[in-house]
Amino acid sequence: KQEVTQIPAALSVPEGENLVLNCSFTDSAIYNLQWFRQDPGKGLTSLLLIQSSQREQTSGRLNASLDKSSGRSTLYIAASQPGDSATYLCAVATGGGNKLTFGTGTQLKVEL
């Protein structure tokens, strides 16, 4: 059974700092890995999707990497801002690609 772990569970950083969020998964037979953002009381917003054949994806200040063989992904956030404060979730796709297994998230707070 696929298990997804995110470390740390919570992180507080000062504004402007670069930071890395970690995601690990136990079964490397994945179709893709998605990073999501969730604001309190809201739904999930898709940030980046990395296909299993890719090593990284970039969108603005966000860069996600994937090392499928070691079962790891990182989400790098450059020059963090208070508006980046949210919970970040990673999810891996298995079962033909449409079954997502989620981690429990990293709650990020960026302080002024």
Place this chain on the structure above:
Amino acid sequence: IAGITQAPTSQILAAGRRMTLRCTQDMRHNAMYWYRQDLGLGLRLIHYSNTAGTTGKGEVPDGYSVSRANTDDFPLTLASAVPSQTSVYFCASSAVAGGNNEQFFGPGTRLTVL
């Protein structure tokens, strides 16, 4: 363009009552999904539908049923609600099932079963 809408936003329900959570998408996506989110457990897949007329079971399907009569709607029904079904429920969709298609999520329904 609304994307995915869910109704109700929140609901308090007596145990044993029947409840249907509604989900509608306007993106003409073929695949739709229902997840529940619980503290410490993350999001878990309840049921999914790869295309209109088909449905499948996810990780935690017991106590829930779904139907997919058309492309846009994917209601989730709790036939006889129990307190362990207290959760936040999210509906999602993707253009097609499988492969490398992003899933897009609705705003969620917060359900409390007493």
